Amino acid sequence: MRVEEKEGADSGAIIAPLAAAVYPPDVIETIVWKNVTFAQPARRIIVYDDDDPVSTAGILFRTVLLNGVPTLIGGVGSVMTRPSAQRTGFGRAAMLATHEIIDREPHCSFGLLFCEPNNFEFYRRLGWSLFDGAILAEQPGWNGEYTVTQPMVRQVTHPAPIEGIIDLQGLPW
Numbered sequence: 001m002r003v004e005e006k007e008g009a010d011s012g013a014i015i016a017p018l019a020a021a022v023y024p025p026d027v028i029e030t031i032v033w034k035n036v037t038f039a040q041p042a043r044r045i046i047v048y049d050d051d052d053p054v055s056t057a058g059i060l061f062r063t064v065l066l067n068g069v070p071t072l073i074g075g076v077g078s079v080m081t082r083p084s085a086q087r088t089g090f091g092r093a094a095m096l097a098t099h100e101i102i103d104r105e106p107h108c109s110f111g112l113l114f115c116e117p118n119n120f121e122f123y124r125r126l127g128w129s130l131f132d133g134a135i136l137a138e139q140p141g142w143n144g145e146y147t148v149t150q151p152m153v154r155q156v157t158h159p160a161p162i163e164g165i166i167d168l169q170g171l172p173w
């Protein structure tokens with residue numbers, strides 16, 4: 001296993017075959033977030049098995065409003081492992097690498113990701129917990145409470161909030 005950190009914009013092509021394997025058209029049709037417009041990751045972790053990219057996770061930083069207070073947070077999204085390689089530790093390796101990047105960012109208060117209930121346990125085991133408050137986000141032509149997927153948080157320099165209002169001040173991820 002080899003773990004690499006890359007620029008988000010430059011590395012989309014590397015993970016395109018992986019994304020196509022995880023989300024073929026018939027799977028995409030069933031996914032609750034299929035019509036959501038997401039922010040693009042600034043950095044990307046790519047985990048290789050030999051030279052084959054088998055898992056990935058994206059990272060971005062955003063100053064959100066936590067109960068009205070500007071707060072720098074680290075966002076994690078686009079987490080996926082090739083189906084044939086799932087449950088063998090690659091996703092965990094990708095997530096641990098995102099933790100390192102977020103933890104080294106000065107003044108980053110906490111981490112935030114969004115997921116579906118079938119993945120809660122995967123993230124719980126990595127130290128993430130459910131955020132029980134409200135998320136406000138933007139979509140093209142729309143601004144409001146974002147409830148498509150569930151938010152999970154992880155402490156960095158501050159204890160992660162359990163409730164309250166997080167205004168993403170932009171697109172979700």
Ligand SMILES: CC(C)(COP(=O)(O)OP(=O)(O)OC[C@H]1O[C@@H](n2cnc3c(N)ncnc32)[C@H](O)[C@@H]1OP(=O)(O)O)[C@@H](O)C(=O)NCCC(=O)NCCS
Nearest residue numbers: 079080081086087088089090091092114115118119121122
């Ligand atoms: C979620 C996902 C990224 C996990 O990747 P993975 O490479 O299979 O994860 P790992 O093998 O590193 O799993 C780490 C641990 O979590 C467990 N785990 C993984 N997925 C789990 C799940 N859905 N529920 C419960 N436990 C899970 C593993 O068994 C492993 O346990 P262990 O530490 O006791 O060995 C992968 O299943 C995936 O790509 N799913 C489809 C896309 C998706 O849903 N992405 C997440 C969007 S938020």
